[in-house]
Structure formats: C-alpha cells, structure tokens
Amino acid sequence: MKKKMLVFFGAPGVGKGTQAKIISTKLQLPHISTGDILREAISKKTDLGLLAKGIMDKGELISDEIMAGLVESVLKNDKCKKGFILDGFPRTLNQAKILQPIIESISHEKLVLISLDADDDIIVNRLAQRRMCSTCGSIVNLNFLTDQTRCPTCGSKNSFIKRKDDEVDVIKNRLNIFHKTTEPVLNYYKNHAIIYNIDATLTVEEITEKILEAIT
Ligand code: G5P
Ligand code: MG
Numbered sequence: 001m002k003k004k005m006l007v008f009f010g011a012p013g014v015g016k017g018t019q020a021k022i023i024s025t026k027l028q029l030p031h032i033s034t035g036d037i038l039r040e041a042i043s044k045k046t047d048l049g050l051l052a053k054g055i056m057d058k059g060e061l062i063s064d065e066i067m068a069g070l071v072e073s074v075l076k077n078d079k080c081k082k083g084f085i086l087d088g089f090p091r092t093l094n095q096a097k098i099l100q101p102i103i104e105s106i107s108h109e110k111l112v113l114i115s116l117d118a119d120d121d122i123i124v125n126r127l128a129q130r131r132m133c134s135t136c137g138s139i140v141n142l143n144f145l146t147d148q149t150r151c152p153t154c155g156s157k158n159s160f161i162k163r164k165d166d167e168v169d170v171i172k173n174r175l176n177i178f179h180k181t182t183e184p185v186l187n188y189y190k191n192h193a194i195i196y197n198i199d200a201t202l203t204v205e206e207i208t209e210k211i212l213e214a215i216t
Contacts, residue, residue, distance in 0.1 A: 003107050004029060004083030006215065007090075007193070009186070010116035012165075012174040013127040014200045015207065018139050019116070020087040022208050027216075030079050033087040034067055037074075039163075057164045059173040061091065061181070068098040075102060091182040100192060111193040114211055115186060116200035120175050127171045131160035 004027065008016040017033060024031035038056060041049035048070075052062055071089050074080065090096040103111055129142045136154035145152065151159050165174060189195055196214040198207060 001082070003081075003109055004215065005103065005107060005109060005111050006083070006085045007111055007113045007189075008085060008087045008116065009113050009189075010200060011118070011120070011123055011178045011182075012171065013123040013130065014116040014118050015126075015204070016087045016116060018204060019114075019207055019211060020085045021139070022204075023211055024085050026208075026212070027083075029083050029085050031085050031087060032071065032074050032080075032089070034071065034089040035087075037070060038062065057170070059165050059170040059177065061177060064092055064094045064098065068095055071099065072102050075106065080106075090185060091178075093181075093185055093188055096185050096188050096192075111189070112215055113186075113189050113193040113195045114214070115195055115197045116207070117197060118200040122201060123175065124168065124171055127166045128168060130166055131162055133159045134161050135159045 006023070006029070008020050010016055017035070020031045020033065023029070035056075038048070038052045042053050042056070043049070048066070051066075055062055067089060071086070075084065090099050126141060131140050131142060132138070133140065133151040133154060133156060135156040136151060138151055138153040140152065140160070142148050148160075149158055150156070164170070186195070196211075198210050198214075200207060202210070
C-alpha cells in the first residue's frame with residue numbers, strides 16, 4: 001500500500017485540526033499538529049514550552065529551525081511508517097524547503113497537500129467562537145452547540161477552554177502572518193506536491209467527504 005503523506009494547509013481557523021482529527025481516525029494515520037505539540041510543551045512547562053508561550057500568545061511564529069527539528073524527529077518515528085497527516089507545518093517557505101529532503105529520504109511519493117480555503121471574516125467569527133474540551137481535546141464551535149456547557153464528544157461539564165491566541169487582536173495578527181508568510185508556500189508546492197483545493201465553508205461532513213474522495 002502507498003504511504004499516505006498528507007499536509008493540511010490553510011489559514012488559522014479554517015478547519016485543519018477538525019478535519020485532520022477525523023481523517024486521522026478514519027484512515028488510522030498519526031495526526032501531527034505542530035500547534036498541539038507546542039501547547040502540550042507549554043502545559044508541561046518544558047524548555048520548548050517556556051520559549052514558545054510568549055510567541056504563541058501574540059500569534060507570532062516559532063523559529064523554523066526549532067519547528068523543523070521537531071517535525072523531523074516525529075516523521076522518522078516508526079508510528080509514521082504507513083504515513084501521516086501534518087497540520088500546521090510547513091508554514092514558511094524555509095520550513096517547506098527543510099521538509100522536502102526529509103520527505104525524499106523516507107519515500108518516493110509526493111506529498112499530498114489539502115488546501116482549505118475560507119474568507120477572513122468567516123475565520124475571525126469561527127475562532128472567536130472556538131473552544132476546546134480540556135478533558136478529551138475535541139474542538140467545538142459554540143454557535144453549533146445546544147448545550148454550551150457540555151462537551152458533545154465526552155459529556156464533560158464546564159470543560160471548555162478558550163485558546164489565548166483566539167482573542168480578536170491576536171486572530172488578526174495570525175491572519176496577517178498567514179497571508180504574508182504562509183500563503184506563498186502554496187506556490188512552492190505546485191512543483192513538489194499533489195494539491196487539492198477544498199472550499200472550507202462547506203459543512204464539516206461535506207469537507208471530510210471531499211478530502212476522502214481526493215485521497216482514496
Ligand atoms: P496552530 O495550532 O497550528 P493555526 O493558527 O494554524 O494554529 P488553528 O487556529 O488551530 O490554526 P484550525 O486547526 O485550522 O485552526 O481550525 P479548527 O480548530 O479545526 O477550527 C476552527 C473553528 O472552526 C472551530 O471552532 C471549529 O469548530 C470550526 N470549524 C471547523 N471546521 C468547520 C466547518 O467545516 N464549518 C464550520 N462552520 N465550522 C468549522 O498554531 C498555533 C501557533 O503555534 C505556533 C504559532 O505561534 C501559531 O500561531 N506554530 C508554529 N510556529 C512556526 N511554525 C510552525 N510550523 C508552527 N506551528 C504552530
Ligand atoms: Mg488547529
């Protein structure tokens with residue numbers, strides 16, 4: 001069977017994490033979210049976490065060298081043998097260029113890049129309403145919950161937390177950085193990956209279906 005090497009690409013809040021979690025479960029592929037790795041480091045107060053906290057709270061990017069080192073060690077791990085889903089990496093041209101020889105050293109296949117797209121105003125609204133369940137890690141949108149105090153996945157009560165970088169000023173900074181620094185990475189992948197563009201304003205279920213149609 002072909003190794004599935006997927007990159008979920010798109011602006012903050014476009015739905016990368018939501019879809020990556022679903023596809024990871026359906027296809028039994030590890031979900032590598034650089035944002036989640038950093039947030040875990042922050043909560044464990046590791047050296048990486050202490051360095052990352054102030055930068056992430058402002059919505060700025062962690063250095064390419066740190067992020068690339070982190071991703072390389074995960075990709076070379078046995079659990080990525082069948083493939084993987086990268087979420088949140090690469091997000092600079094330099095990260096893409098560091099990643100390329102790593103991919104070539106582990107497979108002859110090209111990366112498959114799922115590019116999710118939605119307008120900035122939709123994204124600002126989604127992120128302002130996003131919460132994460134501190135018990136099971138599910139991502140929700142308060143707009144779609146009938147009971148805003150209970151996690152629909154694990155049933156925990158009052159377990160929702162809001163990310164520090166989901167304050168409106170920080171969201172706007174993250175979007176600016178995305179347009180300036182991350183969006184141009186798509187151009188690089190025109191020659192280095194198979195790209196599927198998906199409208200991220202559809203429903204979660206419709207987007208999942210489109211992703212599965214594209215990659216299976
Ligand atoms: P992260 O953690 O990678 P971002 O900014 O790339 O953060 P984020 O915010 O995690 O991305 P997402 O994963 O794309 O967004 O979106 P999501 O959480 O799934 O969904 C957002 C909201 O929309 C939720 O409320 C969800 O319920 C709703 N939603 C999802 N899908 C749909 C849909 O289909 N329809 C509707 N209506 N709603 C939907 O990175 C965080 C920070 O870490 C550092 C940086 O500081 C970064 O800012 N970092 C890096 N720094 C340098 N290099 C890297 N490679 C780095 N990676 C992380
Ligand atoms: Mg995410």
